[in-house]
Amino acid sequence: MQHRRLIGLIAAAIALVLVGGRVVRGGLGSASAAETREAAADSASQEQQSGMLAQRTKGDDDAPITIFEASDFQCPYCRDFWEQTLPALEREYIRTGKARLVFLNLPLPQLHANAPAAHEFAMCGARQDRFWQVHDLLFQHQGQWARLDDPAPYFMVLADSAGLDADELTTCFTSGAVRGLVQQEAETNFRAGIQSTPSFIVEGLLLPGFAPPELWRPILDSIFVEKTQGR
Numbered sequence: 001m002q003h004r005r006l007i008g009l010i011a012a013a014i015a016l017v018l019v020g021g022r023v024v025r026g027g028l029g030s031a032s033a034a035e036t037r038e039a040a041a042d043s044a045s046q047e048q049q050s051g052m053l054a055q056r057t058k059g060d061d062d063a064p065i066t067i068f069e070a071s072d073f074q075c076p077y078c079r080d081f082w083e084q085t086l087p088a089l090e091r092e093y094i095r096t097g098k099a100r101l102v103f104l105n106l107p108l109p110q111l112h113a114n115a116p117a118a119h120e121f122a123m124c125g126a127r128q129d130r131f132w133q134v135h136d137l138l139f140q141h142q143g144q145w146a147r148l149d150d151p152a153p154y155f156m157v158l159a160d161s162a163g164l165d166a167d168e169l170t171t172c173f174t175s176g177a178v179r180g181l182v183q184q185e186a187e188t189n190f191r192a193g194i195q196s197t198p199s200f201i202v203e204g205l206l207l208p209g210f211a212p213p214e215l216w217r218p219i220l221d222s223i224f225v226e227k228t229q230g231r
Contacts, residue, residue, distance in 0.1 A: 052123065052126045052127065052131070053102070055126040055132075056102060056103040056126060057100055057102050057103075058090065058094050058101045058132070059094040059095075059097070059099060059100030059101060060100060063094075063097055063099050063100040064223075064224060064228055065093070065099035065100070065202065065203060065220060065227060066099070066100055066202075066203065067089075067100070067101045067102070067200055067202050068102050068104055068200065068201040069081075069101060069102065069104060069198060069199075069200055070104040070105075070197060070198065070199045070200070071103060071104070071106060072106055072107050072108050072111075072112055072115050072119075072197040073107070073115055073118035073119060073135075073139065073142070074108075074111075074112030074113075074115040074142065074146050075108070075111075075112060075198065076142070077197065077209065077210040078197050078198045079139045079142050080210045081198050081210050082136070082139040084210075084212060085210070085211065085212055085213050085216060086101075088216075089101070089213065089216060089220075092213075092217070093224075098220070099220060103131075103135065104189060105119045105123070105182045105186055106185075106186050106189045106194065106197050107119045107182065107186060108197060112146070114145060114146055114148065114151045116179075116182065116183075117152060117155070118138055118145070118155070119182045120173060120176070120178050120179055120182055121134060121138070121155045121158075121173060122138060123178035123182060124164075124169050124172035124173050124178055125164055125169070127168075127178070128164050128168060128169070130162050130163060130164055133161075133162040133163065134158065134159075134162045134164075137158045137161055137162055138158070141154075145158075152173065155173070156169070192206075193206065194206065194208075195208075196208045196209060198210060202219065202220070203223055203227070207219075
C-alpha cells in the first residue's frame with residue numbers, strides 16, 4: 001500500500017509540473033484505473049489480431065512494467081518525449097529488462113492535419129517489420145512534413161531510408177488498408193479518457209503529457225520494486 005500511495009503522489013506531481021501536452025477536450029485523468037487498463041487491453045487485443053502489436057513493442061515480453069504510449073506523430077511534445085526522454089528510458093529500463101514500451105495510435109487531426117496520414121504510414125511500415133525505423137524518421141523529420149499540403153510524397157522519401165518495399169508500401173498506403181485500425185485505436189483511447197498527447201498508461205496509472213527522465217525514474221523505480229518484491 002505504501003508503494004501505491006507513493007506512485008499516486010508522484011503521478012499527481014507530474015500532472016502539476018508537466019512541461020508539455022496538448023489537451024483536446026475535457027478533464028484529464030477522468031477514467032478510472034480499471035477502465036484505463038481495460039481500454040489498453042482491448043487495444044492490445046485488437047492489435048494482436050492484426051499481427052502488428054509486436055512490431056510496436058520495445059523490450060522483453062516478460063518485463064515487470066508495461067508502458068503504453070499514446071502518441072501523435074505531428075505533436076511537438078511527442079517529439080520531445082522521443083528526443084529527450086525515450087533514450088533514457090530505453091537505456092535504463094527497456095534494455096535492462098525492467099520495462100517494455102507499447103506504442104498506441106492517437107492522431108489528433110483537429111490539431112494536426114497530417115497526423116492521420118503519418119500514422120497510416122507507420123502502420124504500413126509495421127506490416128513490413130519496420131515500425132520503429134518509420135517511427136524515428138517521422139519524429140526526426142517532423143518539421144519537414146508537418147506543414148505540407150500533402151505529406152504522402154515526402155513519406156515515400158522516408159520509406160526508402162526506412163528500408164521499405166516501395167510497391168508494398170504504396171499498395172498499403174493508397175488503399176487505406178490500415179486506416180480503420182488507426183481510427184479504431186484512437187477512438188478506444190478517447191473512450192478511456194486519454195485526451196492529450198503524449199499520454200502514458202503505466203500499470204493502471206494514466207500519466208498525461210511530456211516529462212523529462214528525472215520525473216519518470218521515481219515512478220518506474222517504485223513500480224519495479226512493488227512488482228518484483230518476493231521474487
